[in-house]
Amino acid sequence: VKAPQFFPWILNLNFGMLSKAHQLMQSRQIDVIHAHDWLVAHVGIQLKKIYNKPLVATIHATEAGRWHGIHNETQAYVHGMEWLLNFESWRTIVCSDYMRDEIRNSFQVPYEKIDIIPNGIKRDKFMFDFPDAWDFRRRLAADYEPLIVSVGRMVPEKGFQVMIEAAPEVLRDFPNARFVIAGKGPMLEELRHRVRAMGIADRFHLPGYVSDEDLIKLLRVADVGVYPSIYEPFGIVALEGQAARIPVVVSDTGGLTGIVEHGVTGIKTHAGSPDSLAWGIKQVLYHPDWGHWMVDQAYERLINTFNWDLIADQTKQVYARVVAEAGG
Structure with missing residues (x-):
């Protein structure tokens, strides 16, 4: 996906995170890569491919949803990165039934690939x-x-x-x-x-x-x-x-x-x-x-329902499923 000039700092962010992640991967056992939204799609996808680890994506919102469609090059870039992250992920987590339907309709992600885990509050x-x-x-x-x-x-x-x-x-x-x-x-x-x-x-x-x-x-x-x-x-x-x-x-x-x-x-x-x-x-x-x-x-x-302990357990269940399915 070609990035407009407006986003070079995002690429720099991903390069920095990739460097730090490499250091962590040398000293720790990592089973799953988890990327939250398109901003970190590049680093998540690269770590998946370099270390042959399954990628989980969480999508909190979409560009098409925020702007009621895609209307310019900048929005098209974000939309494309969202699609790419969903395509590369083993599973996608969203926070609501509404977002599950939005991901399905926007990116043709099958329902069976999507997990709904709500946000919580302290x-x-x-x-x-x-x-x-x-x-x-x-x-x-x-x-x-x-x-x-x-x-x-x-x-x-x-x-x-x-x-x-x-x-x-x-x-x-x-x-x-x-x-x-x-x-x-x-x-x-x-x-x-x-x-x-x-x-x-x-x-x-x-x-x-x-x-x-x-x-x-x-x-x-x-x-x-x-x-x-x-x-x-x-x-x-x-x-x-x-x-x-x-x-x-x-x-x-x-x-x-x-x-x-x-x-x-x-x-x-x-x-x-x-x-x-x-x-x-x-x-x-x-x-x-x-x-x-x-x-x-x-x-x-x-x-x-909106309890962080319960939400953490649900997330761990997604990780366990992904590791088992990926043969880890």
Whole structure:
């Protein structure tokens, strides 16, 4: 695959990793090469061929999915490298049913070659004494004001523009509601301009970058966590909301579809629809007891499904299968 000039640093990265991997292979017994996404496809494939070891690929997202198709040479290069990594892999791991279907449709990878292993979350980082929680919250909203929070990169696929368009409908029923959208990215100034143009800037706070510590605190004090993605291979931000024990409202797309069971572990809404998103937010605000019940159901599922110990065991099972099939 011919790389455009935009990517020489990726090749340098792969050369550096290849050199380090050679050193490790001289002193350790390595049974499987595992490459995460196209950025390390070159080094993964070369190690496979040099040492005759099976290659496992994990694909977290695809270029076609991010951009709703392939539209230029740069995207075509990334797409080609994704195809090559899948072609060279013994097995491919994805994080959701949605991503399995995307890999199958984009690269013609047979279903039987794909393993679905979800991402996980460390629940304990959300479990800490927070005696100044009300003081922290009062920096963002008065005690009587519902606090609606979303976090993520400020890019179109995260759907924050949909959340802003949904806000007037929420404010019609809950005029004291406050919205916080935390994160940085190329759309940040555009989103700030949009809330000013809509006359609702006094109801919104878009702080940009937020430290990890404050981000967790922000989730802990929220009344609703909203994740309105247009494209979302998995949706770990929704797990973070659930780990912070707040009810979540998500768009019914991508990996979020599998994370949230509608009406049980959260509320699903139609992706890209401000009216649907506003409805979901209002459902949680109108029915706080239901919201608390969904929080308990979601937390139980975090323990039983999105648990790193379980995920590690599932990954080890893939490795064992690959080694056995490869004759190692």
